[in-house]
Amino acid sequence: MKKLLTVxxxxxYFGVIIVVIGGLRAYWNKYKAPPDQPINxxxxxxxxxxxxxxxxxxxNADKSIHATVPPVSRCMSCHKAVATDRPExxxxxxxxxxxxPIQWAQVHKLPDFVYFSHKRHMKKGVACETCHGQVxxxxxxxxxxxxxxxxxxSCHRLHQASTDCATCHK
Numbered sequence: 001m002k003k004l005l006t007v008x009x010x011x012x013y014f015g016v017i018i019v020v021i022g023g024l025r026a027y028w029n030k031y032k033a034p035p036d037q038p039i040n041x042x043x044x045x046x047x048x049x050x051x052x053x054x055x056x057x058x059x060n061a062d063k064s065i066h067a068t069v070p071p072v073s074r075c076m077s078c079h080k081a082v083a084t085d086r087p088e089x090x091x092x093x094x095x096x097x098x099x100x101p102i103q104w105a106q107v108h109k110l111p112d113f114v115y116f117s118h119k120r121h122m123k124k125g126v127a128c129e130t131c132h133g134q135v136x137x138x139x140x141x142x143x144x145x146x147x148x149x150x151x152x153x154s155c156h157r158l159h160q161a162s163t164d165c166a167t168c169h170k
Contacts, residue, residue, distance in 0.1 A: 034142035035105035039091050047136035054128045054135070062122040065115075069104050072096050107141050108132070115170040130155070 046052045054061065057074060061067035076096045083089045095102050108131070110116055121131075128135065133144030145151060149168075156163050 034138075034140040035107060037105055037140075038102055039095075040088050040140070043135045043138045043141055045139075061118045061128070064119055065117040067118045069102075072100075072102060107143050108147065110147060113169060115168055124159075124161070 046057075047054075054067075057070040058067040059070070059074075072092065072095050075092055079089050079092055084093070092102075131145055131147065135141065152168070153163055155161075156167075161167075
């Protein structure tokens with residue numbers, strides 16, 4: 001009887017581990033897969049081929065807690081004349097003519113209880129690629145880092161930044 005109880009506890013223990021690992025895998029896969037967007041925006045073309053820097057589109061990253069998504073007018077500053085015959089640019093032009101913002105699917109989302117400042121990280125010299133990966137190689141924007149507390153703390157420790165809870169949890 002005692003042996004049967006021990007074996008049952010071992011199976012229960014491994015069952016819990018499998019459920020936890022499965023949950024973590026599902027959480028990570030949710031963020032690893034690129035979401036569908038209203039317009040297929042190829043970072044690879046804009047960054048690598050055209051040579052645009054992150055700040056051309058995300059002009060608030062060094063001034064605000066949010067990097068912000070560019071307004072349609074930023075896109076149209078080029079696309080009034082460039083690649084106007086392409087279907088995705090024609091969709092973009094539709095938003096422009098209707099004076100509607102594009103409802104992009106958010107790729108990098110932190111929980112509401114976490115305070116994160118792009119400006120603070122930019123001023124410390126943290127490169128965009130540190131958190132966002134090699135965006136210039138992406139045809140479809142996807143999350144490449146877990147952005148979990150453990151991941152952030154590892155980086156803070158490596159760079160001798162504050163690990164005080166109040167730094168990120170306001």
